[in-house]
Each structure stands twice: as structure tokens, then as C-alpha cells.
Amino acid sequence: MTAAGAPRYPRDLLPTRRRMLLAGASLGLSALGLPARAAGYPDKPIRLVVPFPAGGATDLMARTMGQKLAERLGQPVVIDNRAGAGGGLGTEAVATSAPDGYTLLFATMGSLTINPSLYKSLRYDPVKSFDPITLTHSTSNLLVLNREIPAKSVTELIALARKSPGELSFASAGNGTTSQLSGELFKSLAKVDLTHVPYKGSAPAMTDFLGGRTSMMFDTASNFVDYVKTGKVRPLGVTGRKRLPSMPNVPSISETPGMSDYEMSLWLGVLAPAGTPGAIVARLHDEIGAAMSSPDIVRQMADAGIDIRLSTPKEFAALIRTDTARWSEVVKRSGVRLD
Numbered sequence: 001m002t003a004a005g006a007p008r009y010p011r012d013l014l015p016t017r018r019r020m021l022l023a024g025a026s027l028g029l030s031a032l033g034l035p036a037r038a039a040g041y042p043d044k045p046i047r048l049v050v051p052f053p054a055g056g057a058t059d060l061m062a063r064t065m066g067q068k069l070a071e072r073l074g075q076p077v078v079i080d081n082r083a084g085a086g087g088g089l090g091t092e093a094v095a096t097s098a099p100d101g102y103t104l105l106f107a108t109m110g111s112l113t114i115n116p117s118l119y120k121s122l123r124y125d126p127v128k129s130f131d132p133i134t135l136t137h138s139t140s141n142l143l144v145l146n147r148e149i150p151a152k153s154v155t156e157l158i159a160l161a162r163k164s165p166g167e168l169s170f171a172s173a174g175n176g177t178t179s180q181l182s183g184e185l186f187k188s189l190a191k192v193d194l195t196h197v198p199y200k201g202s203a204p205a206m207t208d209f210l211g212g213r214t215s216m217m218f219d220t221a222s223n224f225v226d227y228v229k230t231g232k233v234r235p236l237g238v239t240g241r242k243r244l245p246s247m248p249n250v251p252s253i254s255e256t257p258g259m260s261d262y263e264m265s266l267w268l269g270v271l272a273p274a275g276t277p278g279a280i281v282a283r284l285h286d287e288i289g290a291a292m293s294s295p296d297i298v299r300q301m302a303d304a305g306i307d308i309r310l311s312t313p314k315e316f317a318a319l320i321r322t323d324t325a326r327w328s329e330v331v332k333r334s335g336v337r338l339d
Helices: 011-039 057-073 085-095 109-118 154-163 178-190 202-210 221-229 278-292 295-303 313-334
Strands: 046-050 077-081 103-108 130-145 169-172 195-198 216-220 234-238 265-273
Touching: 046 057, 046 085, 057 077, 057 103, 057 130, 057 216, 057 221, 057 278, 057 295, 085 103, 085 109, 085 265, 103 109, 103 130, 109 178, 109 265, 109 313, 130 178, 130 221, 130 278, 130 313, 154 234, 169 178, 169 202, 178 195, 178 216, 178 313, 202 216, 202 221, 216 221, 221 234, 265 278, 265 313, 278 295
Parallel strands: 046 077, 046 103, 169 195, 169 216
Antiparallel strands: 103 265, 130 216, 130 234, 130 265
């Protein structure tokens, strides 16, 4: 018997209707599932891969940010240093990780936008392999000179290098890093011959440079702030267009006559493997932005010559595309190839 007033359906349509209702309920739960998972995220430690050795400026920035982010998320942020191939090994490790928000990349400009022009066999694409979350920092490299080298300016250094081709050497954090390319771009524009001495990271390069075994070095300015203050090294120029607030008396290399086209500005940011749920990317974007905006981090980074630089995921993605094309031209002109 059918209850009075209840609509009658042919017997053969009842299973179909039930299936449709169940399917609709299932779809509704699926649609609700993503925000539900994001609402519970994170429920275990997050691994932040730093594609360079511990002890350098990139590692310092990652650890400072990671500590503050862990406080906001209520879960540990574990720093995982994966050095090698100019940041390529660590970057590749994240590209092939599960897109669940628990493995993130603290990327440098070099590992994302320069490596594709240096290596033919990369297993990641700077645009397709990642979901950008936000930019976090920007800074410049600094050209520092061994105090035994008799040059007090970039102009004097260029003149000295031209008198003794190949005798002056510059240390770098490794083949293909922005540290090396800063030197290669300098060589190209100044028309000088400098001997490149690559190391496996900034820390060992600095050790030999400070020990007088190389003539000069191009590397992240924050690595040299204390050495500049104590007079242990001679700063000649910053690689970005603007002078650094922490070193207002050190000119940009582009201020040197004949070097107006010189520029190597650096940025860093956080990305997730492609396919990471949008709600998790949004949560990380908001929490990282809040962490990086805290006054103590802003002050600490400024003292080290580093600016806080935040962005939307779309802005970050656009910058990656633009800089990948830009550095392709720079690498082509420099003639540097690593495989």
C-alpha cells in the first residue's frame, strides 16, 4: 500500500531514482571532502625541502620561516636539506612527492628559473610540476673581495683583471647557482677573464674565500653582513639594481660605468607539488604570509640585508614564467652548460 497523497512511481524506476539520489549524495560528500580535509590540515609534521646545504643564507631563511610557521600551524616544520645540481636534486624530490601538503619546496630563483636552461635532463618543469604558494624573500648577491687584492672599486677590479687575465679567481656555491652566474655575467659585461672555483654550497666556498684561497666571491649578501661590519672582507657592489638598506654605502654594480646592464636580483618562495588541493594551498598561503609579516622576522631579515616579499599564487606563477624566459637568454649569452 502507498500512503495517501504519496506520488506513485513505476516499480522499474525506483532503483534508478535511488541510484540518482545516492549518486548525488556521494557527489555532495566529495565536494565537501576537500574543505573538510583542509580544515583538519595539518595533522602531522610538514617537510620543507631546502635544495641547498645547511648553514647558508637559504637555509637560514627557511629555518626562520619554518619555526614561525610551525607555531601557527601547530605542527613541526622539518627542514630537509637536499643539496646538489644547483638546487635541482631537492627541487626534483618535491616535484615527485605526493601532492598532499606535507612536502613543500623552499625554492630559490636559480633552482626554478635558471636550472631549466642549464640542465637538459631535469625531471621537473618550473611551471607544470608545482603549485606556487607565495614568494617569501628577496635579496641580492654581493661581490666581496679578498682584502689582499688591491682594488677599492668595481672599476679598479675590472682594470686589474684586464692586466692579469685568468689570475683572479671567484668562488661560487656551485656550478649553475646564482653565485656562479653572477660571476659569469660580470665576466661577460666587463670583458674580463676570471677563474671560476665551484664548491658544494656557500659555506665551504666562504671558508676558502675567507682563508684567502680565492680572490673574490659572489653570494647572498646576508652571508657577509658581519664580515663587512668587522672589515674582514671588502664589499665592492651588490648585484641587484638597488643598494641594500643594511649596506647603504655599497653601490650597485650597475652604477659602474659600462656595467649598466648588470643585474642579478634574487627571490625565494614556497611551492607544493602540482595537484595539491586548492584549499590547502590557500591555507598555507595565508599562514606563511602571516608568519613572514611578524615584526621580529621582518626586523631579523632586514638586519641581514633580506626583504620580505609576499605574493598571491598567481603572481608567483607569472614571475616564474617571466624569469624562466629571461634567464634562458642570460644563460645562452654566458655559454654555461652543465650537461
